[in-house]
Amino acid sequence: MLAGAAALAGGTALEALESQSAKPSASALPVPPVGTAVGTPEAPATAAVPPDATKIVGAPTSPLSVRSPFETPVRTPVGVVTGASFTPIHQLSGTIVPSDLHFERHHAGVAQIDPNRYKLLVHGLVDRPLSLTLDDIRSFPPVTRTHFLECAGNGRTAYRSPKPEMTPQLVDGMVSNAEWTGVSVATILREVGIRDDARWALAEGGDAAVLSRSIPVEKLLDDAILVYAQNGEALRPAAGYPVRLLLPGWEGNTCIKWIRRLELIRQPNMSRDETSKYTDPLANGTARQFSFVLDAKSTITSPTYPARLVKDRWTQISGLAWTGRGRIVRVDVSTDGGRTWTEAELQEPVQAKALTRFSHLWRWDGKPTVMMSRSIDETGYVQPTYRQFAEGRGLGTDYHFNCIRSWAVRAGGEVVFGVPA
Amino acid sequence: MRSAVCLSAQIFTMVSLFGTVACRDSEPTIGGVGRPSDVGPVVAAPARFNFGTAADSTAIAAWNIDANAAGEGLPPGSGTYNEGARLYSQQCAACHGQDGEGGGAGAVVYPKLISREPTPDFPFGRDPKIARTIGNYWPYATTLYDYIHRTMPLTAPGSLTPPEIYSIVAYLLAENGVVPKTTVVDAASLPEIKMPARDKFVADDRKGGPAFR
Numbered sequence A: 001m002l003a004g005a006a007a008l009a010g011g012t013a014l015e016a017l018e019s020q021s022a023k024p025s026a027s028a029l030p031v032p033p034v035g036t037a038v039g040t041p042e043a044p045a046t047a048a049v050p051p052d053a054t055k056i057v058g059a060p061t062s063p064l065s066v067r068s069p070f071e072t073p074v075r076t077p078v079g080v081v082t083g084a085s086f087t088p089i090h091q092l093s094g095t096i097v098p099s100d101l102h103f104e105r106h107h108a109g110v111a112q113i114d115p116n117r118y119k120l121l122v123h124g125l126v127d128r129p130l131s132l133t134l135d136d137i138r139s140f141p142p143v144t145r146t147h148f149l150e151c152a153g154n155g156r157t158a159y160r161s162p163k164p165e166m167t168p169q170l171v172d173g174m175v176s177n178a179e180w181t182g183v184s185v186a187t188i189l190r191e192v193g194i195r196d197d198a199r200w201a202l203a204e205g206g207d208a209a210v211l212s213r214s215i216p217v218e219k220l221l222d223d224a225i226l227v228y229a230q231n232g233e234a235l236r237p238a239a240g241y242p243v244r245l246l247l248p249g250w251e252g253n254t255c256i257k258w259i260r261r262l263e264l265i266r267q268p269n270m271s272r273d274e275t276s277k278y279t280d281p282l283a284n285g286t287a288r289q290f291s292f293v294l295d296a297k298s299t300i301t302s303p304t305y306p307a308r309l310v311k312d313r314w315t316q317i318s319g320l321a322w323t324g325r326g327r328i329v330r331v332d333v334s335t336d337g338g339r340t341w342t343e344a345e346l347q348e349p350v351q352a353k354a355l356t357r358f359s360h361l362w363r364w365d366g367k368p369t370v371m372m373s374r375s376i377d378e379t380g381y382v383q384p385t386y387r388q389f390a391e392g393r394g395l396g397t398d399y400h401f402n403c404i405r406s407w408a409v410r411a412g413g414e415v416v417f418g419v420p421a
Numbered sequence B: 001m002r003s004a005v006c007l008s009a010q011i012f013t014m015v016s017l018f019g020t021v022a023c024r025d026s027e028p029t030i031g032g033v034g035r036p037s038d039v040g041p042v043v044a045a046p047a048r049f050n051f052g053t054a055a056d057s058t059a060i061a062a063w064n065i066d067a068n069a070a071g072e073g074l075p076p077g078s079g080t081y082n083e084g085a086r087l088y089s090q091q092c093a094a095c096h097g098q099d100g101e102g103g104g105a106g107a108v109v110y111p112k113l114i115s116r117e118p119t120p121d122f123p124f125g126r127d128p129k130i131a132r133t134i135g136n137y138w139p140y141a142t143t144l145y146d147y148i149h150r151t152m153p154l155t156a157p158g159s160l161t162p163p164e165i166y167s168i169v170a171y172l173l174a175e176n177g178v179v180p181k182t183t184v185v186d187a188a189s190l191p192e193i194k195m196p197a198r199d200k201f202v203a204d205d206r207k208g209g210p211a212f213r
Helices: A003-010 A011-021 A134-139 A156-160 A169-172 A185-192 A219-222 A386-393 B002-015 B057-064 B081-091 B143-153 B163-175
Strands: A077-078 A083-086 A104-106 A119-124 A130-132 A143-148 A177-184 A200-203 A212-216 A225-229 A244-246 A259-265 A286-289 A298-300 A312-320 A328-334 A356-363 A369-377 A405-411 A415-417 B104-105 B108-110 B201-203
Touching: A003 A185, A003 B108, A104 A259, A119 A185, A119 B057, A130 A134, A130 A185, A134 A405, A156 A169, A169 A298, A177 A185, A177 A312, A185 A259, A200 A219, A212 A219, A298 A328, A312 A328, A312 A369, A328 A356, A328 A386, B081 B163, B143 B163
Parallel strands: A119 A259, A286 B201
Antiparallel strands: A077 A083, A083 A104, A119 A130, A143 A177, A177 A225, A200 A212, A200 A259, A225 A244, A298 A312, A312 A356, A328 A369, A369 A405, A405 A415, B104 B108
């Protein structure tokens, strides 16, 4: 059994992960071994290109474009069948995460599903139980919105066992942002006719975890989407192909991938992932349950480890901010360890429940210091300090790690992930 | 076409800094965006599209696998500690350890399932090193059936019969000190078992706003 599990672990899941990546052409650099890029500077690109591209005819047209051989961003897979792949947020610009670099988390491998045999069952406390094919789902009026998706456990390693040599990918790489297209769940619920006593819905995946979460009906009627496209094309298998649930601003775990069933119910089911997992043990000896919303957070993506600053040279402190409660209204940056703060510039448009890019111009004076960012959302919520967070939630709390991150600048200009302040 | 001409006129007007001349040949609407009179409004969605097919009871029964905290969805059959001990050794111990101590290393970790150390003050928020197990953290016994039925064992999910699952549940609950080894677990008894952590879970009190909770 153990041997079988190990084979499964080392085999199918990793192959499935790798099949998500764009394959470089034969002339391009091979992608570095998966899992080695984090914590070390990227290998210098040495691809063969002509010395003067104006004097030689370029490559022909092709069915699929691939990245420049000089650009080799990769996710960092950890775990295997029950695994995750972290997004290289420090190597991205703007706010949209390319689909093949979007983080993933799954609990029993990436399900492989034939879209022609896919069905979504909507039943329970409804007037007209329905079975919907992919074609049926795509026939409803579509909605397209940009939203972040974040694993509720994002930031756990950085909180529990921070190391100076951590990149933003390992600190906060389980957040991504994409343009999602699908049908509003409200449209589907109107189609089946939900009864007055339907207060929750059990959303269930068609993967080997048959992962299930109980979702309040209010959220489903508000802004939930049954998504079939990401950044303009069909979902990738690791993102829940052919259809996933998206609950904007809520824990990634609730956004059930490969969704096959939605059952309207009176009370929450008390599934494993809403009792044993995805609950928040607190310092006061209780545990928060159904803590769906992801509070405001921000993280600097540049300059970060392994960058080195140059004294008196202008540098852009840039990063990402987001909140599950609407829009980010301000991001402050500190370059003196949190003693003073300056408002950062926000890249427009600032969208609700979506990543917002911030930047702050700075000239390092050559003295050791600490960089920080803190976000404020439209409800007036301020991203907590590490001390506030540790005292309020406890060192053993298990999800929603949204405290302020610190990046230390050493005397030589080296930037490292900072000790909590 | 009239719309395009009108837009050009607007841009020209703005660039020329001459007043606020609007499109006179379109009907004014809220927000100032005009729609020509020969263009109809956006089509409203019908009350129902009638897409999809009615799901009959057979189709629903095939997928309706959940068992909830009230015991709804638990199937007929029953299980015992002794049978569970035998099945645990065959089906679970390779990953979770002979004594439910957990297994694996590094990135592949199989959770600890059994603990007998008392944790009356529920110290998990303060100390991440105290393992959260069925006995000290899971608030509902029915979750065990629901979860094992869904996805265990890892290499053959969905392969256990209801009596086999009931037996493994009986074994795990008894080993965690929640019930005596004589307890027969079935659809009637399982939802009646009160887990030690049952009252430790609280509603989410975060609401946004200035206060950190």
